[in-house]
Amino acid sequence: MGMVGGGRGAFIGAVHRMAANLDGKIELVAGCFSSDPEKSKLSGEDFFLDPSRVYTSYEEMAEKEAALPADKRIDFVSIVVRNNLHVPVAKAFLKAGINVICDKPMALSLAEAKEFAEIVKSSGKVFALTHNYTGYPMVKEARAMVKAGKLGRLLKVVAEYPQGYASSAFKEAAPSKIANWRMDPNVSGVSNCMGDIGSHAENLARYITGLEIEELAAELTTFIPGRSLDDDGNVLVRYQNGVKGIIYASQVSTGDENNLNIRVYGTEGSIEWHQEHPNELVVKFLDKPREIWRRGNSYNGPEASAFTRLPFGHPEAFIEAFANVYLAASEAIRDELAGKFPRPEGYDFPNVDDGVAGMAFIEATVASAKNNAAWTKPGH
Amino acid sequence: MGMVGGGRGAFIGAVHRMAANLDGKIELVAGCFSSDPEKSKLSGEDFFLDPSRVYTSYEEMAEKEAALPADKRIDFVSIVVRNNLHVPVAKAFLKAGINVICDKPMALSLAEAKEFAEIVKSSGKVFALTHNYTGYPMVKEARAMVKAGKLGRLLKVVAEYPQGYASSAFKEAAPSKIANWRMDPNVSGVSNCMGDIGSHAENLARYITGLEIEELAAELTTFIPGRSLDDDGNVLVRYQNGVKGIIYASQVSTGDENNLNIRVYGTEGSIEWHQEHPNELVVKFLDKPREIWRRGNSYNGPEASAFTRLPFGHPEAFIEAFANVYLAASEAIRDELAGKFPRPEGYDFPNVDDGVAGMAFIEATVASAKNNAAWTKPGH
Amino acid sequence: MGMVGGGRGAFIGAVHRMAANLDGKIELVAGCFSSDPEKSKLSGEDFFLDPSRVYTSYEEMAEKEAALPADKRIDFVSIVVRNNLHVPVAKAFLKAGINVICDKPMALSLAEAKEFAEIVKSSGKVFALTHNYTGYPMVKEARAMVKAGKLGRLLKVVAEYPQGYASSAFKEAAPSKIANWRMDPNVSGVSNCMGDIGSHAENLARYITGLEIEELAAELTTFIPGRSLDDDGNVLVRYQNGVKGIIYASQVSTGDENNLNIRVYGTEGSIEWHQEHPNELVVKFLDKPREIWRRGNSYNGPEASAFTRLPFGHPEAFIEAFANVYLAASEAIRDELAGKFPRPEGYDFPNVDDGVAGMAFIEATVASAKNNAAWTKPGH
Amino acid sequence: MGMVGGGRGAFIGAVHRMAANLDGKIELVAGCFSSDPEKSKLSGEDFFLDPSRVYTSYEEMAEKEAALPADKRIDFVSIVVRNNLHVPVAKAFLKAGINVICDKPMALSLAEAKEFAEIVKSSGKVFALTHNYTGYPMVKEARAMVKAGKLGRLLKVVAEYPQGYASSAFKEAAPSKIANWRMDPNVSGVSNCMGDIGSHAENLARYITGLEIEELAAELTTFIPGRSLDDDGNVLVRYQNGVKGIIYASQVSTGDENNLNIRVYGTEGSIEWHQEHPNELVVKFLDKPREIWRRGNSYNGPEASAFTRLPFGHPEAFIEAFANVYLAASEAIRDELAGKFPRPEGYDFPNVDDGVAGMAFIEATVASAKNNAAWTKPGH
Incomplete structure (x- = not known):
């Protein structure tokens, strides 16, 4: 996966990464972690990324990742920027043909949300919103x-x-x-x-x-x-x-x-x-x-x-619930990559309608x- | 004390009696437990009362108790009838010069409540309302x-x-x-x-x-x-x-x-x-x-x-809280009987303003x- | 009932009285509240007793109560003295033909307990031990x-x-x-x-x-x-x-x-x-x-x-459980007074075997x- | 890291992997997941491993990993086999110069444990025991x-x-x-x-x-x-x-x-x-x-x-505590790889003495x- 936002010290970015890491099936390989290029670069080092895939703008990231061969480019992007950028960033990646997992609230206004919902639906791509409490x-x-x-x-x-x-x-x-x-x-x-x-x-x-x-x-x-x-x-x-x-x-x-x-x-x-x-x-x-x-x-x-994930009495908590949004969205993303999205029975993660x-x-x-x-x- | 309402099988009457009994300082000696004279009489027997002090109407009870010598008559009446009778019964006893502890809600309407509040205040008698949860x-x-x-x-x-x-x-x-x-x-x-x-x-x-x-x-x-x-x-x-x-x-x-x-x-x-x-x-x-x-x-x-009443870890509960309304009201009643009501610092029980x-x-x-x-x- | 021990300021005596009072079916009418006659007398006043039934020794109390006519004397005695006196006091009352409710532990030693158990059994009287936690x-x-x-x-x-x-x-x-x-x-x-x-x-x-x-x-x-x-x-x-x-x-x-x-x-x-x-x-x-x-x-x-006693959600607690020992023992005492003790099916209170x-x-x-x-x- | 044991369907192996994955700083790169070579191979595929680093015996794994250049070989091995193999496997890796994180109990007997403790101490390597509850x-x-x-x-x-x-x-x-x-x-x-x-x-x-x-x-x-x-x-x-x-x-x-x-x-x-x-x-x-x-x-x-890892009110649980043993052990392992093990002030993970x-x-x-x-x- 790739990530936009969530550099050093950001709480919610760290949560998204732990959630993605947990099951050992998702690997962070690209990112644009800050609008400050130096900070983005340092965050990329923190996460052991190839420097060539640490970007200085989300537009650049969407474009360059989309240009990579299918087996190299990110399967989806995780968006953890401030609220006002959720829609612009998500649009850029959907337009580039890349699936999206996005933090909430989805948009700045209902009008923006409704317009964006149309874009998601016509994109044929996966869009998941991390209303994480539904993951418990x-x-x-x-x-x-x-x-x-x-x-x-x-x-x-x-x-x-x-x-x-x-x-x-x-x-x-x-x-x-x-x-x-x-x-x-x-x-x-x-x-x-x-x-x-x-x-x-x-x-x-x-x-x-x-x-x-x-x-x-x-x-x-x-x-x-x-x-x-x-x-x-x-x-x-x-x-x-x-x-x-x-x-x-x-x-x-x-x-x-x-x-x-x-x-x-x-x-x-x-x-x-x-x-x-x-x-x-x-x-x-x-x-x-x-x-x-x-x-x-x-x-x-x-x-x-x-x-x-764990037997009774071995408590699970916040991270696991968050990871469950990633887990459910991953199924949809796998389907999408295999040309089988969406399944008729649907998926169990918060989506653009939510x-x-x-x-x-x-x-x-x-x-x-x-x-x-x-x-x-x-x-x- | 005396009681109006609360005959055999009535929940809240039984609670009031347990609350009054608890500390061994209040004794039920008179009552009108039901509008049905036979039922009232049988309830009086249940409570070991002198049959001459088991009445068939609250008006009779107020009048006859008031006519007894001061050291014989009830110090207060406990009213546990249905909501619509709270004010009429309370008025009768206040008018007869007898202190009142009354179940809630106090009245059927705000207008009735306000008018009744005037009566209480001019009576110089004690009126306590059993908002029992404040007794905890x-x-x-x-x-x-x-x-x-x-x-x-x-x-x-x-x-x-x-x-x-x-x-x-x-x-x-x-x-x-x-x-x-x-x-x-x-x-x-x-x-x-x-x-x-x-x-x-x-x-x-x-x-x-x-x-x-x-x-x-x-x-x-x-x-x-x-x-x-x-x-x-x-x-x-x-x-x-x-x-x-x-x-x-x-x-x-x-x-x-x-x-x-x-x-x-x-x-x-x-x-x-x-x-x-x-x-x-x-x-x-x-x-x-x-x-x-x-x-x-x-x-x-x-x-x-x-x-x-009890040391830590020995749980107290509903009855004790209810008894605390009686306990606080009893202090006021003792003051009233001694001609010292009200104390300037007030009392800790729900009153007519509540x-x-x-x-x-x-x-x-x-x-x-x-x-x-x-x-x-x-x-x- | 009568009480031995439990004068002013004693915790467990107060608990026994509240437990006995709760249901309005047991009345404290006699007692020997302290080995100090003055303190016993003052306690008797606290509890509104007839001074003639406030005694200065438990032996005197057992003897004089037993000499009263059946409808005047106590139906049972509640013993709340220190551990070493439980058996001597209980013996005195059983010997006088009076039922006993006694605080625990029953005796100072197993030998004393076993000997006392024989006395209880041959007495034909009720003996209840207030292992109160079984009353919940x-x-x-x-x-x-x-x-x-x-x-x-x-x-x-x-x-x-x-x-x-x-x-x-x-x-x-x-x-x-x-x-x-x-x-x-x-x-x-x-x-x-x-x-x-x-x-x-x-x-x-x-x-x-x-x-x-x-x-x-x-x-x-x-x-x-x-x-x-x-x-x-x-x-x-x-x-x-x-x-x-x-x-x-x-x-x-x-x-x-x-x-x-x-x-x-x-x-x-x-x-x-x-x-x-x-x-x-x-x-x-x-x-x-x-x-x-x-x-x-x-x-x-x-x-x-x-x-x-109370509907769900209206919590009961320590006193009610304690009162349940009195409640169950009272059934046995009523049976005993009516010459019907013991019932074949037994009673639900801690006894001498406990x-x-x-x-x-x-x-x-x-x-x-x-x-x-x-x-x-x-x-x- | 490498892993011995913990193939498909094994509970504790999965827990160790989640714990290791959580912070995105540890990557599973080699393993011997089962004594059954086919099962080990399939597990390796589950975990996206290079097949050349999926081994059929722990002895082979210790030997071959030790032979890799320092920047290629595993930094430590995680041992999640049955109790009787803990010490033999751990010995093999310590002997090969590879740090160890091991499931508990450490050994089959006290004698084996004491002998093994000497080996650990003379090895100069890190040995951590996953008494995970101390990680909370x-x-x-x-x-x-x-x-x-x-x-x-x-x-x-x-x-x-x-x-x-x-x-x-x-x-x-x-x-x-x-x-x-x-x-x-x-x-x-x-x-x-x-x-x-x-x-x-x-x-x-x-x-x-x-x-x-x-x-x-x-x-x-x-x-x-x-x-x-x-x-x-x-x-x-x-x-x-x-x-x-x-x-x-x-x-x-x-x-x-x-x-x-x-x-x-x-x-x-x-x-x-x-x-x-x-x-x-x-x-x-x-x-x-x-x-x-x-x-x-x-x-x-x-x-x-x-x-x-998370702010108050965002519950952490079993996996995070388990991951904390890995986190603390990782510090020691980093020290060991840098030639600075052990720190004088010690580390906060269960060790061979435990x-x-x-x-x-x-x-x-x-x-x-x-x-x-x-x-x-x-x-x-």
Whole structure:
């Protein structure tokens, strides 16, 4: 694979590389790791790359890689740049005939996302979006349960994503660098908290339940002085079929870490999953003992088992879930390289439709919040 | 004490009696346990009462008890009748000069609550409302922390109260009896779920934070077919001082039991408390190890310690918390009997102001929900 | 009831009174609360007793109560004195024809226990020992599961009871008063830690599994300088039928509170119960999702349900479990007063046989420990 | 790196490869994956190896790799064969001048282990033993706390490792293949359960506390019919300095998964760590709120932080801990290749001394168990 972004010191780039490395089937062979050529070069050395395949611009990389013979060029590119460059970089590689795995959120706006979705679809190439939390086996187990109707008719969804890391800003003289670009609408998009993590909560609910949002009422808040974008948001949701929901996210939930949780309630049962204890899925059926479904057991369904590497009791975690997006996307990429893409039964990774839904969600929350939490239908 | 309501088989009456019995300082000596005289009489026998003090109407009871000499008559009455009778019964006893401990919600409407509050205040008698969850020692610890500013400036409150017991109705031919009166607006009031349990979540948030609600936007739902009142509600809240909140409650959160939880976030720390594990308070300060404050330890503050009966590790639970409302109210009643009511420093039990705030909350949620979740200010 | 011991400030006496009070069916009417007549009298006032029934010696109390007419005298006495007086006081009341509920450990030695057991059996009176942890409903559920063979053939039992309260002695100049008598063999018996809490762990294992100990190998330690009795003990156990066990207890497990836990493993499943979260029973069947059985649900068996006061999700705890020993003993006492004791099917409270087994366990651990952890058979 | 063992379908080989791959700094380039040449060849293809470096015997591999120029040959070999081949294979590579990372237990007997330790020490090469549980950051945090004296003087250690996977044998007609070799003393050594997992518990206690075992008393049991080696063991331990311990392990703790837990108690505080929730370390200081130390926070010490890849709240797990053994060993290997091995300050990975201590522990438990749990001093 190749990589755009993610040079020395970048958190998410390192995660993508660990995820790609894990199974020993993907090798990083080319990259453009920084807009600073020197930094890109040094990062290439860190990763033991042939210097001739460390590029100084993504355009150059797309062009030159495409010009290599099929058995030499990268099979796909992994895009881990700032939000505003996701679409431009992805477009360049798709145009060059190269498959893409891209960090989220997919685009800066719904309009950009929709236009880009057309490009992806007409490209015939693979596009995967790393909504990594859907990669956890017990999330897949939850989805399979819902699909099989084990919870009965769905009634309610509560997806929450409180983080507290930004609260350190309350006592800082000057905000940190990472906060800076996340708070810049030109780079980050119309929302910070909803764009960065609210969209994960939304995607997780979407993945498990398969439900589309009909309308939502959102309250976004900027608690940290001097910032222009939200750091907290609470959303009432009306899903299809009369299902009600709450989605909330926060970066100022002091003391919380990466506390993504979801509960889905149906007429006959409910499930509960906590990202910080990802190997367990709590399942509650009416008038029965509560059940804890644990990863790696013989009673796990095929959806979870296919994405499980270790036996029960040997915990898997964030990297493995992230690697599962790569694993599922790799299957599609192999199919594409073999001229067999797409399979009729589909693939189990977040795709461009999820990206469009995510952008529609983000824009709708911002629009609703500007309109005093008026009910707002996400665009399509 | 005396009791109105709570005869054989009534859940909440039994709880009140256990709470009153626990410390061996309150004795049930009179009662009117049912509108059915025979049932009232049999209940009196169950409780070893002198038959002459088992009454057939609350009016008779108030009148006859008041006519007894001071050292013979009840010091207070405990009211555990259906919602619509709370105010009429309480009025009768206050008028007869007898202190009152009353189940919640206090009244059928905000108007009734406000009028009743005037009566209480001019009576000079004690009126306590059994918002029992405020009786837990670790809830008192949380309140003391907030008051002492340990969490910094408050930012956000999330209070949730999902229950799942009503989901059995989805597979029942005929709804159960208890559901019946709870679903009858003439008995239960304008809301079922918000009135019964949402108001507990609201009161718990109010007790811990001391914040008033400025406005709210509510979505109420009736999921169970054939019912006229809500069984689920999600509320966005704007508190004083820019604090944001979510309050939600549900009786169709299948598989949940009595899952009242609260999280309060400030700029410097946050707390988290779960009713089903009431002896622990999770405290999270920025950049410090998470702390679990446990009941009965020397580091507990005086507010919690004053309401603690057992050493650490010997768990206390629901009955003890309920008994703490009785314990605190008893102090006021003793003061009243000694002509020293009220103490200038106040008492630590839910009172008529909490009852008015609760009714204002309930009515505002119903009004907002009817108005498509429009922002609504609770009346005062 | 009457009470011997448990005056002002005594922890366990207060617990017994709360347990007795809870259900409103037992009334404290007589007592000898202290060997100091003045203190006994003041305690009697605290408990609103008729001064004529506050006694200055237990012998006087047994004699005078027995002389009262049947409908006036106490139905039973609750004994909460120091260990060395359990048997003398109990004997006096049994001799006077009065039923007894007694705190544990039952006696100072196995010989005393065995002799006393004969007295109890020939008395025809009720004797209940407050091994209170067997009163928890989910412990009863566990016992019923084992009895019904749901775990298959039993293999292993791990019962642990670490407390940490005594660790404060490591930094104290002078040990506290309570520690003093507990460390005095003439008052406390041959063991402190094993006698006080190890015996609870042993009794809990015995109650749930029904297994007798064939032999044990014990290591007892006195960590706190200047003490003569053990404050920590680790025991290997060989039960009947080849079942293996570990029982350990400690008072210097710094930071632990009252951390009594038990795990019982069989060929087909296992259970796990934690006293500090008593409303849950973890049940693990081979190749099935882990189950959390929770108190108060319709799926609970009759053994647990009979000792449940509150609906699910409304936690019960230590006092209720303690009250369950009183509840079960009360049934026997009612039978005895009605001349129908004992029922053929028996009762569900710890009795004199448990007391003998407990003393046999304690003495065997001490003997084994003195003999360098040699395998030792408990006497019978 | 090269690998011996771990072909297609082998669990632990796959774990070693994932651990090695994770950070993108180690590349598998040679191997002898099976004693069956065809299987070895196919495994080599699975791992994209140059066929010329897929060998049919480990002797051939050691010889031929050693003959390659320094910049071509493997820097180290990873040994994941059955227990009885650990020492022979390791010797061959050390003799060939190649560093070794080896699975545990190190040897078949203490005598073999001690002899091998001499070879390692005189070789000047790196030898790392994958006692992987010491790789968890919060285990390193625990060790640092003990070393810094934060728990005061140590009193007691409880290390437990119950698994339940073997309980399926109770209902099987024929035991499974993996169980077979584990139950063969010629392949597995003198103990199955103690050798396989008891030794992990022992090593974890040793790593965190730094204590040597003075003597132990062990009860080993074979519950599964037809087996010759233990599947359950309970051990009383006397450590240096009067510290007491319990170590137990089981493969028939039905329903448990990989439930390795440790508690270490000192005079001033205690720690508790659970392998199945590895990102948390419970810390309990006398008379203070319980603390939960969580991985990835700024308050973590340098020992934990050096082995942390992801920010707080993004859980790490088994693979990362395993990779940390590779990470630490890689530093030593880099030093060795640069002629700078060993560093005076040492390295943080399990080494040959741990292997000897582990074998001494295993043999002592077996000897004690054969002698009716007599106190036995591990050999040195």
